[in-house]
Amino acid sequence: MRARDNPFATARVHRIRYRFLDGLTWEDLLARLKWMRWRGAIVGPEGAGKTTLLEDFEPRLREQGFEIVWLRLTRERPRFAPEMWRKLSSELFSGRFVLFDGAEQLSRWAWWRFLRHVRPAGGLLITSHRAGLLPTLLECGTTSVLLAEIVADLLDEPAAAHRAQARHLHQRHCGNVREALRELYDLWSEHVTSARRSKELRLRQSLLRRQLKDEGPVCDLLPLRPWPL
Amino acid sequence: MSELKILLRDEQRNFRGGDTVEGVAGWRLEKPPTSVEARLFWFTRGKGTEDVGLVNQVRFDAPQQEEGRKFSFRLPTEPWSFSGQLVSLIWALELVAEPGGDTARVELIVSPTGQEILLHRHASA
Numbered sequence: 474m475r476a477r478d479n480p481f482a483t484a485r486v487h488r489i490r491y492r493f494l495d496g497l498t499w500e501d502l503l504a505r506l507k508w509m510r511w512r513g514a515i516v517g518p519e520g521a522g523k524t525t526l527l528e529d530f531e532p533r534l535r536e537q538g539f540e541i542v543w544l545r546l547t548r549e550r551p552r553f554a555p556e557m558w559r560k561l562s563s564e565l566f567s568g569r570f571v572l573f574d575g576a577e578q579l580s581r582w583a584w585w586r587f588l589r590h591v592r593p594a595g596g597l598l599i600t601s602h603r604a605g606l607l608p609t610l611l612e613c614g615t616t617s618v619l620l621a622e623i624v625a626d627l628l629d630e631p632a633a634a635h636r637a638q639a640r641h642l643h644q645r646h647c648g649n650v651r652e653a654l655r656e657l658y659d660l661w662s663e664h665v666t667s668a669r670r671s672k673e674l675r676l677r678q679s680l681l682r683r684q685l686k687d688e689g690p691v692c693d694l695l696p697l698r699p700w701p702l
Numbered sequence: 703m704s705e706l707k708i709l710l711r712d713e714q715r716n717f718r719g720g721d722t723v724e725g726v727a728g729w730r731l732e733k734p735p736t737s738v739e740a741r742l743f744w745f746t747r748g749k750g751t752e753d754v755g756l757v758n759q760v761r762f763d764a765p766q767q768e769e770g771r772k773f774s775f776r777l778p779t780e781p782w783s784f785s786g787q788l789v790s791l792i793w794a795l796e797l798v799a800e801p802g803g804d805t806a807r808v809e810l811i812v813s814p815t816g817q818e819i820l821l822h823r824h825a826s827a
């Protein structure tokens with residue numbers, strides 16, 4: 474199967490937006506964040522949707538009149554460059570809202586330094602694997618039902634058809650939906666490729682059977698090279 | 703509702719490196735545009751992080767709310783359009799109107815043969 478056709482390709486998965494599990498609404502969440510004086514943390518394990526939720530905040534905070542400043546740290550890039558620290562000091566004011574993905578990457582000392590630098594900003598929302606950096610706005614979690622719904626959306630099929638597989642995958646990846654979807658990418662790719670191989674093998678066998686029965690020349694119909702098994 | 707369209711000459715989608723892709727970009731917008739651009743680029747799609755490379759762009763002068771403009775891009779010889787099981791490289795033309803960010807996109811094939819290179823077919827041959 475071509476990567477571009479795989480329903481679990483990264484681009485398609487990224488189109489799936491955050492879903493609240495417990496009846497929470499965006500109005501509730503924004504009201505809660507405002508009550509927290511626009512400073513809070515989205516907390517949860519890897520693959521629980523923290524980054525997706527943070528991205529979904531961007532248009533809603535713009536509607537509130539904020540300019541958005543994005544900051545991102547990862548395991549591969551766990552520190553801010555020196556010029557970033559300078560920019561933070563000079564460019565933040567009350568009209569700017571900082572969305573910071575991966576705050577757990579900062580050391581305790583760097584975190585306190587960061588808080589000093591972003592004090593002038595009108596708001597700060599972070600994602601973190603652990604609670605305690607800022608008051609928790611929302612704790613992200615996943616369920617196998619949620620995974621089944623996401624899979625169903627990607628395949629454009631009813632969720633019920635995927636519940637059993639989703640339960641198994643969700644358990645195996647300890648609730649990490651991102652990793653579960655990555656495994657599905659591989660499974661889908663292998664499944665379709667082997668299905669195509671089986672189909673070509675069946676075709677080849679039927680052609681050979683025809684040849685054996687001397688039903689006429691079939692060489693022109695055979696693939697140019699033998700199909701590797 | 704805004705409408706944007708890219709019409710390619712002879713509806714051609716398959717090209718060889720060095721070919722010229724020509725067509726007409728048309729739009730009917732809800733608001734008068736501040737800018738309308740045609741962009742030629744490639745991007746990857748698959749399991750990992752996506753890459754994108756902007757190759758050329760044309761900004762149409764003084765765009766009206768409703769009109770069509772001719773465009774022409776000379777294609778580079780690489781990268782080729784290809785697909786494996788892990789990643790595909792896809793060429794595309796995109797029309798973007800601001801404000802609003804309305805877009806239209808058509809995908810192209812660019813390779814020495816004018817066909818998408820299928821890596822898994824080559825690997826298993």
